[in-house]
Amino acid sequence: MKITASVISLLAAIPAALAVWPIPRTFKEGTSNSQVTYMSISVQGNVGGVVRDAVNRYSDLINKESFTAPEDWNKGSVKTSGSFGGLVVSVENSSETLDLGTDESYTLDIPVSGQATLKTKTPYGALRGLETLSQLVVANGNGKAIRNTPIHIEDSPAFPHRGLLFDTSRNYYSIESIKRTLDAMSYNKMNVFHWHVVDAHSWPIESKTYPELAQKGAYASSMQYSYGDVKDLIQYAKNRGIRIIPEFDVPGHTYIVGQSHPEIMSCLNVQPGWDKFAAEPPSGQLNIAKEGSIEFAKNIYKEYAALFPDSVIHVGGDEVNMHCWEADPDVQKYLAVNKNATVESLLLDWYGKLHDYVGKDLKKTAFTWEETLFHHPFNAPKDTIVQTWIDPTSVANTVARGYRAVSSIYSYMYLDCGHGAWLTNWDGNSWCDPFKTWMHVYNYDILANITDPAQQKLVLGSEAAIWSEQTDEHAIDPRIWPRAAAVAETTWSGKAGADGHVRTTGEVASRLHAQRYRMVGRGINAEPMQPLWCARHPGQCNLS
Amino acid sequence: MKITASVISLLAAIPAALAVWPIPRTFKEGTSNSQVTYMSISVQGNVGGVVRDAVNRYSDLINKESFTAPEDWNKGSVKTSGSFGGLVVSVENSSETLDLGTDESYTLDIPVSGQATLKTKTPYGALRGLETLSQLVVANGNGKAIRNTPIHIEDSPAFPHRGLLFDTSRNYYSIESIKRTLDAMSYNKMNVFHWHVVDAHSWPIESKTYPELAQKGAYASSMQYSYGDVKDLIQYAKNRGIRIIPEFDVPGHTYIVGQSHPEIMSCLNVQPGWDKFAAEPPSGQLNIAKEGSIEFAKNIYKEYAALFPDSVIHVGGDEVNMHCWEADPDVQKYLAVNKNATVESLLLDWYGKLHDYVGKDLKKTAFTWEETLFHHPFNAPKDTIVQTWIDPTSVANTVARGYRAVSSIYSYMYLDCGHGAWLTNWDGNSWCDPFKTWMHVYNYDILANITDPAQQKLVLGSEAAIWSEQTDEHAIDPRIWPRAAAVAETTWSGKAGADGHVRTTGEVASRLHAQRYRMVGRGINAEPMQPLWCARHPGQCNLS
Numbered sequence A, B: 001m002k003i004t005a006s007v008i009s010l011l012a013a014i015p016a017a018l019a020v021w022p023i024p025r026t027f028k029e030g031t032s033n034s035q036v037t038y039m040s041i042s043v044q045g046n047v048g049g050v051v052r053d054a055v056n057r058y059s060d061l062i063n064k065e066s067f068t069a070p071e072d073w074n075k076g077s078v079k080t081s082g083s084f085g086g087l088v089v090s091v092e093n094s095s096e097t098l099d100l101g102t103d104e105s106y107t108l109d110i111p112v113s114g115q116a117t118l119k120t121k122t123p124y125g126a127l128r129g130l131e132t133l134s135q136l137v138v139a140n141g142n143g144k145a146i147r148n149t150p151i152h153i154e155d156s157p158a159f160p161h162r163g164l165l166f167d168t169s170r171n172y173y174s175i176e177s178i179k180r181t182l183d184a185m186s187y188n189k190m191n192v193f194h195w196h197v198v199d200a201h202s203w204p205i206e207s208k209t210y211p212e213l214a215q216k217g218a219y220a221s222s223m224q225y226s227y228g229d230v231k232d233l234i235q236y237a238k239n240r241g242i243r244i245i246p247e248f249d250v251p252g253h254t255y256i257v258g259q260s261h262p263e264i265m266s267c268l269n270v271q272p273g274w275d276k277f278a279a280e281p282p283s284g285q286l287n288i289a290k291e292g293s294i295e296f297a298k299n300i301y302k303e304y305a306a307l308f309p310d311s312v313i314h315v316g317g318d319e320v321n322m323h324c325w326e327a328d329p330d331v332q333k334y335l336a337v338n339k340n341a342t343v344e345s346l347l348l349d350w351y352g353k354l355h356d357y358v359g360k361d362l363k364k365t366a367f368t369w370e371e372t373l374f375h376h377p378f379n380a381p382k383d384t385i386v387q388t389w390i391d392p393t394s395v396a397n398t399v400a401r402g403y404r405a406v407s408s409i410y411s412y413m414y415l416d417c418g419h420g421a422w423l424t425n426w427d428g429n430s431w432c433d434p435f436k437t438w439m440h441v442y443n444y445d446i447l448a449n450i451t452d453p454a455q456q457k458l459v460l461g462s463e464a465a466i467w468s469e470q471t472d473e474h475a476i477d478p479r480i481w482p483r484a485a486a487v488a489e490t491t492w493s494g495k496a497g498a499d500g501h502v503r504t505t506g507e508v509a510s511r512l513h514a515q516r517y518r519m520v521g522r523g524i525n526a527e528p529m530q531p532l533w534c535a536r537h538p539g540q541c542n543l544s
Helices: A007-013 A049-065 A122-136 A177-186 A210-217 A226-237 A255-261 A290-309 A322-326 A329-337 A343-361 A392-402 A440-445 A453-457 A475-478 A483-492 A505-522 A532-536 B005-013 B049-064 B123-136 B173-189 B211-217 B227-238 B255-259 B291-307 B323-324 B329-337 B341-362 B393-400 B436-444 B455-458 B476-480 B483-490 B505-521 B532-536
Strands: A026-036 A040-044 A080-093 A106-110 A114-120 A137-140 A143-155 A160-168 A192-198 A243-250 A310-318 A367-368 A386-387 A404-406 A459-466 B026-036 B041-044 B081-091 B106-110 B114-122 B138-142 B142-154 B161-167 B192-198 B243-250 B312-316 B367-368 B386-390 B406-407 B459-465
Touching: A026 A137, A026 A459, A040 A049, A040 B393, A049 A080, A049 A122, A080 A122, A106 A122, A114 A122, A122 A143, A160 A177, A160 A483, A177 A192, A177 A226, A177 A475, A177 A483, A177 A505, A210 A255, A226 A243, A226 A290, A243 A290, A290 A310, A290 A343, A310 A343, A322 A343, A322 A505, A329 A343, A343 A367, A386 A392, A392 A404, A392 A453, A440 A483, A440 A505, A453 A459, A459 A475, A459 A483, A475 B476, A505 A532, B026 B138, B041 B049, B049 B081, B049 B123, B081 B123, B114 B123, B114 B227, B123 B138, B123 B142, B123 B173, B161 B173, B161 B483, B173 B192, B173 B227, B173 B476, B173 B483, B173 B505, B192 B459, B211 B255, B227 B243, B227 B291, B243 B291, B243 B406, B291 B312, B291 B341, B312 B341, B312 B505, B323 B329, B323 B341, B329 B341, B341 B367, B386 B393, B393 B406, B393 B455, B436 B483, B436 B505, B455 B459, B459 B476, B459 B483, B483 B505, B505 B532
Parallel strands: A026 A080, A040 A080, A080 A114, A160 A192, A160 A459, A192 A243, A243 A310, A310 A367, A367 A386, A386 A404, A404 A459, B026 B081, B041 B081, B081 B114, B161 B192, B161 B459, B192 B243, B243 B312, B312 B367, B367 B386, B386 B406, B406 B459
Antiparallel strands: A026 A143, A106 A114, A106 A143, A137 A143, B026 B142, B106 B114, B106 B142, B138 B142
C-alpha cells in the first residue's frame, strides 16, 4: 500500500486519540496511555436523579462496551504507563431545570494515573462530560485504555439548540423506537427533540380535552401515545439532557382533526384535485372564518402546554394554502359581510389570537415555521423563535428582523429527501431531491452571510428533520444516522476549531466512522458511510 | 370522505381477496369465505427434504401469522360459509434439482369447504404454491379465513431468472442477515441470489486453494464465510427455491487479491490518482500480461465451481480499466516483444482462456457483465448469459446477437442509487442518481423493443442489485424491500395479466402495501411506501 505525503500530513493533522464526536471545543492531550480496569464514577455533593441516572447508565455502558475504531482494528494494543483511578463528578448547581440556554459546559481532566475529575455548572454538563468520557475509553488488548493522557478538556456548545425534528403522524413510531432515537441523540450531545406529533395523516396522542381526536385520528388503538407515555418520554429525554418541544401544527396540515371536528374545517379531503389545496394528500385546514377553530387551537395549546414542561412550544404555521380558504363557503360568507377583510387579514387575525394566547396566557415562547412571518405580514411577538427551512438566506433574513432563528434548511437538513416521490401513480422524483449526504450536511454554514455579532447570537442552532412519509420505526435508524451526527458536530463544536481552522469532511471522516460503528455497537442501526475498507484506510477514499 | 367515481372504478378493478404478491398468472375466485381453524398440510407420495422442510415451515408460519392488510384494518370480519379442510400437496417428480429452467408451476384449488389441493411438477412448484396459500390466509375476527372461495389458481413464472444481486465485499453481511434476505426473496417468489462475493474491498470467503486470500483480505477473522457457512447458505436457499450463483469478479475489481498476491496485479492502489485507473478506490486489476493471473483465475473458478452446485457461475468482467494495463510495466514489456499485440488483444486472449476453461473444463455456463462482449470484441461462447446494466437498450442488443440476457439496468434496478457520493472529501451526488422508487422499478419493461418471439425467449429475467458501498447488514432491509418486490412481480407475473392489461402502479399499490406490512410481520424491516393513511385509503394518495 502506498501512503503518499499528502495522506501522511492529513493523518498528522487529526488527533488520533481524541476520537470524540462531536469534537470538544478545546482540549489538550499528552503522550501516555492509561489502563482502565473498571469504570467507577462517584459524585461529590448533592445531585438529583438526572446525574444519578447518568452515572449508573455510563458506568454500565463503559464497563460493557469494548470499542475499537475501524482504523485501529489491526493496530494492536498500546502500552499503558498509568492507570485510571475512577472519575469524580462535581456539579455546581443541582437544579434540574432544562430549557433553552441551560449550561452544558464541562471540564474533564484525566491524569495519566489516579483520579479523573469532571466539573460542571449543571447536571446537563455532567451528562455531556460523561458521554465524552465514554468515547475516550477504548478496547486495548484484552482490557481497556484511555489513550494520549493526560487529557484536559474544556467544552461547551457553540449553539444552544441542536435538534432533531421527528414526525410521528405520517407513520407511527413505537415508544421503544423513540427512546432509541433519544439514546442516539445523547451519544451526539443533541439536546432538542422537536416532536412533530400530529399532522394531516394521524393524531396519535391522547387528548383529555378532545378524546375523539385520537379515537378517530390515531391509526389504531395500539398506535397512540397516552399521557403516561408522554411523561415517560419527557423524563427519559430529560435524563439525557434532551428537551422535548412538541409541535401541534395549525392551521394547515390538519385534515385528521376533521375526522372528529368537520365543522371547523375547510377543504376537507378534496378528491381528486387535492393538489390545489394542500402540499400533499389529504387536504384540510382549520377554518379561520369560524370562531370554533381558534377556540379549538387554544384549547389544544392549553392542554399540551401543561403536559409538556418546556418553555417553548411549536405552533406550526407552515404551508398554509390560501386556495383552501378562498374556496370555503364560510370564508366567502365572512368576506361578503366584512368588506375590508381578506383571506390574509383573517389569517393574520387568527395568528394574532393564537400567538397572543400562547405568549400571554400560557406564558410559552412560540416556535413557528418561517412562512408565518415571511409569506404573510404577521407581526409576531419579538420573542418568537422562527424555524427556517425554505432557503439558506432565510436564517439571515430572520435575524436581520430581530427574531431568533433555528435552521432546518431543507436543502441541507431534510434527511428524508432524495427518496423519490411517493404518490402511487407517479414515477417521479421528490421536490427536495437529491439525497443529503453527511458531507453535504456537514458543509452547511449556519452563520453564512451573518456578520453582525448581535445577529449571530440570534441564531440558536439547527434541527435535522426526518419527515416520515417514507419511513417508520422499521426504517428509521439508517435514515437518521450518522447524518444527524453531522448536524450535532457543527452545532456543538461549530465549523472551526479553537485555532480557527474550518474542519473539512475529509478531516473528520475517521472520527465519524468511529462514531457510526460506536452507535451500531450501542444498538443504533446507523448506516455505513463507505466500504469498511475506507474506514480502515483513512484518506484513501478521497477524490484525488 | 369523498369517494369519486374514478376511485370506485379503480377499486372494482382490483380483486380484493387475492392480495397475493406477485399476482398469480391466472386465477378464479368465488364469493364465499372459508374459515381456517388450523393449517394442516399433508403430502401425497414420495417427497424429499425440500418439500418436507417447506411444509413444516409454512404450517408454522400460517398458524402463527395473523395478518390484516392495512386497507382492511377497520373493516371488521367477513362471514364464513365454509371451512378449510387442510391442504394436500402432490408433487409429480420428487427430484430436487434446482437450476435455470426448473419448473416452478403449481395449481392450487381451495374449495369453500373441505380439502384444498396443491399440484406441482417439482418440489419448487410446491414452495411457490405454499407461499401463495400463506398470503391467502388472513386474520378474520379472532380467527382466520380465506376470502373469496372457491379459488382456482394456475400459476407459473413469466421469466425463469428473478434475482437479487447482493454484494458482500464493500461491507460484510452476517449469515443471519443473508438468511433473512433469502427469506424475504422467498416471500416474493424470487429464485436467484446472485452472490457478488468478492470485490476490491474485501475477500470474505474461505479459499482452500489460496487460504491467504481471506486471511489477508477479509475485514476480520469474524467476517468470513467458511465452507460450512457457504454449504449451509446453499441448502437454506435451495429449501426456499433459490439458486445461489456466485460471482468472482475478474480481472477488474480485484485490489484485495493484491494483499496476498501482488505479483499478479496491475495498478495496485494508486494514490492519489486512483480515479484514472478504477471506477472507485482502491485501484487494482489482475495483470493480464502475466501467466499467473489466468492460472489464479482458473484455480479460483475450479475451487468455487465445485463448492457451488449451480450450473451457472458469474465471471465478472465489468468496468475493466485499460489505463491500468497501459501503465503496467509487464504489459508494456509484453507489447514491446509482441508487436502485433495490444492491451485489448491481451484481454481478449485472457477472456478466451477463462471462458474456455469455465465452459469446457468445469462444464459451467458463464454469466458475465455486458462489457465483456460490448466494450471489447470478445467472441463469447453462445451459451454465455449476459448481465446487462449500462443502458436499457443493452437487453435488446444482447438478444439480437443471440445471447441470453439478464437485466440489471442501473437506471431501474440499482437499488443502492440515489444515496449521493461517498468519497469523504466531496460533497456531490452519485453517478447513478436519482433514487429508484418502487413505481419506477415496477414500470420498467424488460421486453421493450424486443418483438421477435425467439429473441424474447432469450430474456431470462431481471436482477435487482444492491451494491454495498453505503449499506451493510444494519441498513440493508429497507434499502432492498419492498422495491425488489416490484422486480419480483414484473418477472413472475409479467407486465400484464391474462387479459392483456398492463398493470399500473396505482392499481397494484394496495397489494404491495399488504406485502410490505406482511414482510414486516415476518421480520423483514421493509420500508413503508407512504403514510399509513394512504395504505388505508387506496387511491387517495394519487396525483389527480
